[in-house]
Amino acid sequence: xxxTILSLMTFTPLIGVLILFFIPKDSHAIQRGVAFxxxxxxxxxxxxxxxxxVTNAEYQFVKSVPWIAAGPFQMNYHVxxxxxxxxxxxxxxxxxxxxxLSTWTAVEEKVKEYMICLLLLEVGMLGAFISLxxxxxxxxxxxxxxxxxxxxxxxxxxxxxxxxxxxxxYTMAGSVLMLVALIALYFxxxxxxxxxxxxYALSLDPATQTWMFLAFAFAFAIKxxxxxxxxxxxxxxxxxxxxxxxxLAAILLKMGTYGYVRFAIPLFPSxxxxxxxxxxxxxxxxxxxxxxVAMVQEDVKKLVAYSSVAHLxxxxxxxxxxxxxxxxGGMLQMLNHGVSTGALFLxxxxxxxxxxxxxxxxxxxxxKQMPIFATIFMIVTFSSIGLPGTxxxxxxxxxxxxxxxxxLRWYAVVASSGVILSAVYMLWMFQRVMFGELDxxxxxxxxxxxxxxxxxxxxxxxLIFVMGIYPTPFIDKMAPAIDRVIQQGKMKQVAAVVPQxxxxxxxxxxxxxxxxxx
Amino acid sequence: xxxxxxxxxxxxxxxxxxxxxxxxxxxxMPGRFGTGIGVVTLLGASLWCILTPSQAGVxxxxxxxxxxxxxxxxxxxxxxxxxxxxxxxxxxxxAIRGEEYPAxxxxxxxxxxxLSAAANFLPLFLGLEGLTFAFYFLVAIDRxxxxxxxxxxxxxLMGAVAAAFTAxxxxxxxxxxxxxxxxxxxGALSQSGKVNPLLLAGLGFLLAGIAxxxxxxxxxxxxxxxxxxxxxxxxxxxxxxxxxxxxxFLLLLLPAAGVVEPLRIPLWGLSLLSMVxxxxxxxxxxxxxxxxxxxxxxxxxxxxxxxxxxKGGGYGAAAFYLVAYTAMNLxxxxxxxxxxxxxxxxxxxxxxxLGYTRPFQGGVLxxxxxxxxxxxxxxxxxxxFFIFAAALRGGEIALAVIGILTAVVSVYxxxxxxxxxxxxxxxGNVTASGTLPEMVALICAAxxxxxxxxxxxxxxxxxGMFAR
Numbered sequence: 001x002x003x004t005i006l007s008l009m010t011f012t013p014l015i016g017v018l019i020l021f022f023i024p025k026d027s028h029a030i031q032r033g034v035a036f037x038x039x040x041x042x043x044x045x046x047x048x049x050x051x052x053x054v055t056n057a058e059y060q061f062v063k064s065v066p067w068i069a070a071g072p073f074q075m076n077y078h079v080x081x082x083x084x085x086x087x088x089x090x091x092x093x094x095x096x097x098x099x100x101l102s103t104w105t106a107v108e109e110k111v112k113e114y115m116i117c118l119l120l121l122e123v124g125m126l127g128a129f130i131s132l133x134x135x136x137x138x139x140x141x142x143x144x145x146x147x148x149x150x151x152x153x154x155x156x157x158x159x160x161x162x163x164x165x166x167x168x169x170y171t172m173a174g175s176v177l178m179l180v181a182l183i184a185l186y187f188x189x190x191x192x193x194x195x196x197x198x199x200y201a202l203s204l205d206p207a208t209q210t211w212m213f214l215a216f217a218f219a220f221a222i223k224x225x226x227x228x229x230x231x232x233x234x235x236x237x238x239x240x241x242x243x244x245x246x247x248l249a250a251i252l253l254k255m256g257t258y259g260y261v262r263f264a265i266p267l268f269p270s271x272x273x274x275x276x277x278x279x280x281x282x283x284x285x286x287x288x289x290x291x292x293v294a295m296v297q298e299d300v301k302k303l304v305a306y307s308s309v310a311h312l313x314x315x316x317x318x319x320x321x322x323x324x325x326x327x328x329g330g331m332l333q334m335l336n337h338g339v340s341t342g343a344l345f346l347x348x349x350x351x352x353x354x355x356x357x358x359x360x361x362x363x364x365x366x367x368k369q370m371p372i373f374a375t376i377f378m379i380v381t382f383s384s385i386g387l388p389g390t391x392x393x394x395x396x397x398x399x400x401x402x403x404x405x406x407x408l409r410w411y412a413v414v415a416s417s418g419v420i421l422s423a424v425y426m427l428w429m430f431q432r433v434m435f436g437e438l439d440x441x442x443x444x445x446x447x448x449x450x451x452x453x454x455x456x457x458x459x460x461x462x463l464i465f466v467m468g469i470y471p472t473p474f475i476d477k478m479a480p481a482i483d484r485v486i487q488q489g490k491m492k493q494v495a496a497v498v499p500q501x502x503x504x505x506x507x508x509x510x511x512x513x514x515x516x517x518x
Numbered sequence: 519x520x521x522x523x524x525x526x527x528x529x530x531x532x533x534x535x536x537x538x539x540x541x542x543x544x545x546x547m548p549g550r551f552g553t554g555i556g557v558v559t560l561l562g563a564s565l566w567c568i569l570t571p572s573q574a575g576v577x578x579x580x581x582x583x584x585x586x587x588x589x590x591x592x593x594x595x596x597x598x599x600x601x602x603x604x605x606x607x608x609x610x611x612x613a614i615r616g617e618e619y620p621a622x623x624x625x626x627x628x629x630x631x632x633l634s635a636a637a638n639f640l641p642l643f644l645g646l647e648g649l650t651f652a653f654y655f656l657v658a659i660d661r662x663x664x665x666x667x668x669x670x671x672x673x674x675l676m677g678a679v680a681a682a683f684t685a686x687x688x689x690x691x692x693x694x695x696x697x698x699x700x701x702x703x704x705g706a707l708s709q710s711g712k713v714n715p716l717l718l719a720g721l722g723f724l725l726a727g728i729a730x731x732x733x734x735x736x737x738x739x740x741x742x743x744x745x746x747x748x749x750x751x752x753x754x755x756x757x758x759x760x761x762x763x764x765x766x767f768l769l770l771l772l773p774a775a776g777v778v779e780p781l782r783i784p785l786w787g788l789s790l791l792s793m794v795x796x797x798x799x800x801x802x803x804x805x806x807x808x809x810x811x812x813x814x815x816x817x818x819x820x821x822x823x824x825x826x827x828x829k830g831g832g833y834g835a836a837a838f839y840l841v842a843y844t845a846m847n848l849x850x851x852x853x854x855x856x857x858x859x860x861x862x863x864x865x866x867x868x869x870x871x872l873g874y875t876r877p878f879q880g881g882v883l884x885x886x887x888x889x890x891x892x893x894x895x896x897x898x899x900x901x902x903f904f905i906f907a908a909a910l911r912g913g914e915i916a917l918a919v920i921g922i923l924t925a926v927v928s929v930y931x932x933x934x935x936x937x938x939x940x941x942x943x944x945x946g947n948v949t950a951s952g953t954l955p956e957m958v959a960l961i962c963a964a965x966x967x968x969x970x971x972x973x974x975x976x977x978x979x980x981x982g983m984f985a986r
Contacts, residue, residue: 153940183907
């Protein structure tokens with residue numbers, strides 16, 4: 001059982017897809033029900049992963065089956081999770097039922113196709129998080145694109161086609177270069193299989209590392225998205241239907257940061273070290289720039305989209321601090337962002353469904369009309385800003401501490417202003433939408449959240465507080481795996497970089513054994 | 519010629535006899551059994567290739583059914599069977615009558631099978647010209663329509679020039695080496711010392727002729743016009759099997775040469791130009807078949823890249839990609855054929871909303887587009903993966919990177935079809951709903967695309983038997 005549970009979880013949505021094929025076109029209620037039940041079942045199947053997870057740095061629930069063996073190649077269906085992927089998997093299975101539930105009244109046309117796309121997307125995302133075979137990872141990584149492309153392109157807003165094509169081509173452009181690097185890496189390792197741990201053990205020369213790292217990092221940077229390759233994101237977010245935006249923000253973007261933690265840094269440590277200043281600079285620019293742009297947005301959804309770019313900049317900064325606090329903070333912030341930005345997109349969806357506009361100027365004074373909505377919106381806003389007591393605080397705090405203690409100190413100082421900026425744009429938006437006079441007559445009849453909508457938001461709100469007040473279980477389960485990543489990132493650096501000291505920035509004490517950070 | 523000789527080339531005889539009997543039967547009982555007999559013959563020939571044990575070749579005939587020949591005979595026969603299934607309804611709707619059509623398709627497969635079984639330049643040339651000759655008919659078969667006639671004339675003129683190049687090339691090779699035996703001629707190429715200039719010139723001419731067949735840039739100019747003008751099932755056949763045969767031609771020559779160094783530079787240039795020009799020109803096309811023509815040019819650029827990375831495992835990659843490409847193009851043109859009533863929906867815009875009104879054909883067409891764009895989990899991705907892996911391993915790093923970047927460019931025009939299928943409102947232009955044989959043909963093609971994308975192992979093993 002232990003080794004099949006991951007596969008069972010990943011492919012359960014496919015069963016839902018098969019069932020959906022046989023449901024008549026117009027039975028929308030049944031279609032929604034089947035999709036929701038499938039996503040919920042997937043979530044419950046994934047729960048034993050948390051309870052059965054032993055806190056250590058090993059890959060667990062591992063399953064490896066030969067898949068393709070031909071010529072020089074050996075690909076395996078090799079899956080497993082460690083502390084890093086565990087929570088991302090759970091986040092995925094947790095968000096999916098919520099996302100599906102949110103489409104109940106939002107999508108009235110082509111419901112069947114929509115549900116099929118959502119479930120296929122879930123397969124792709126889960127598969128990417130659990131793959132320990134690089135080739136398998138790449139397949140799942142690309143498979144995710146197709147359903148998302150349809151979700152944006154078919155059910156999206158006015159500029160849906162442009163947004164969908166841009167999303168597709170940006171991501172594809174990044175990933176094909178990664179494919180080249182992946183093949184080159186495979187040949188450098190001298191045949192065998194695509195097992196990730198085997199590649200970890202390689203020591204590559206710095207020049208090779210540089211090229212491969214750039215290819216991987218570019219692919220992941222587009223997905224994160226880092227400034228200046230972020231331009232597809234606000235568009236895709238804004239045009240996508242609510243469930244699409246929620247999944248895009250909560251899970252798909254995490255693929256990029258997960259890629260850095262899982263692949264780019266441990267595989268190419270010395271190149272990663274070499275490019276740390278560049279990536280940290282881009283992250284900080286992302287934080288500040290996206291916050292400033294968010295401030296002037298007139299469309300709530302666009303504002304949330306830009307806030308995503310800023311938050312992911314924080315995550316990247318934490319990861320590149322490459323110490324226990326930084327990476328843990330980054331990982332935690334990935335989960336937090338999934339919860340709080342997912343919730344924000346749901347909230348935007350609620351008001352859009354009611355008013356069919358997202359312009360801030362069309363609203364004002366909603367808190368009088370919709371008190372429950374106002375409360376939930378308030379909590380989520382606080383979480384997004386990172387107010388103490390909510391989850392956002394813990395993550396951002398750890399990231400900043402981590403970065404401050406590493407040699408990214410000055411980056412941390414600049415990035416902290418992003419915390420203030422986020423408070424400015426979020427609160428200002430909240431104020432303009434929720435407070436003030438209820439002067440627009442169309443807003444005077446808005447109904448408050450119904451039971452379904454409250455049911456969607458409650459788990460998210462609960463998580464905001466749980467993760468804000470008691471984040472220890474989350475961090476503890478990740479800690480050993482994070483230590484391993486840090487060790488991989490630094491250990492091989494010592495080996496690969498010492499002979500060429502000039503490459504290391506002054507002040508980096510490369511001789512400190514990594515165990516010190518524990 | 520003994521009984522064993524006849525036995526050993528049975529698939530070739532089956533195809534030839536099948537072609538003749540369809541033609542004769544057409545005179546006695548017109549319009550009834552052509553497609554049926556054709557499909558049965560083709561399946562019979564493939565079964566024969568799969569089931570009977572390997573036998574020694576017949577030196578007097580210059581052909582031998584090696585595993586290589588069997589593989590390609592099966593591929594071409596099955597392709598032709600799918601094409602016949604696609605053509606039946608299409609030809610009925612567009613009033614293309616007569617048993618000449620299935621008979622010519624069988625005859626083309628006969629040419630292809632001879633080509634892939636050839637051990638000598640003469641049957642090689644005869645096979646190539648035989649199949650080309652069949653296509654001169656097929657392209658112009660819809661002779662009432664001016665487009666079809668124009669396409670036929672263009673193909674005939676360019677084909678004649680190409681045939682002259684090929685024949686002259688073979689003559690030069692013979693003059694240079696005194697032999698028409700493929701292994702010994704190509705072996706002479708890899709021998710140390712100075713290479714026979716006549717042999718080199720001959721190979722150059724030969725390559726020019728083949729480049730026309732595979733439609734590699736700059737010998738590609740006929741492709742868009744012919745693809746646009748010819749009937750869709752014929753284009754499905756032309757773009758898959760005839761290109762496949764020409765690639766098989768190169769697959770017979772190149773590995774025998776050992777090192778392809780003298781041919782590397784021309785192949786390099788052809789591959790580069792085809793990938794770049796094909797993909798960029800496809801961006802500008804509004805007509806679906808024309809776009810697919812440029813896409814075919816680009817796809818063949820990838821195959822050429824595999825061919826010149828032989829030492830990295832490129833020959834196997836080329837053979838695999840050929841199978842994948844055959845399935846993808848059959849699916850794409852098959853969908854077009856089955857959506858054709860009186861006139862073919864030509865413009866990409868004509869396919870608006872068909873993903874909903876014709877979910878089956880729309881889905882297959884979309885799948886074919888994703889596969890051609892090289893997106894997993896489809897055969898197109900696995901095929902491209904092996905090509906680029908072979909190229910990187912064989913040291914063609916620059917070409918591999920250029921190829922993969924042009925593949926990203928190609929995503930744009932392939933997606934444009936998907937956009938029209940699913941993201942725009944229906945225009946109601948297309949009224950055809952497809953017949954059962956067409957559905958069967960499309961299901962076969964789509965199943966191959968998905969199966970090879972998820973589980974390519976068995977086919978790779980099969981290819982490993984004759985190519986590395």
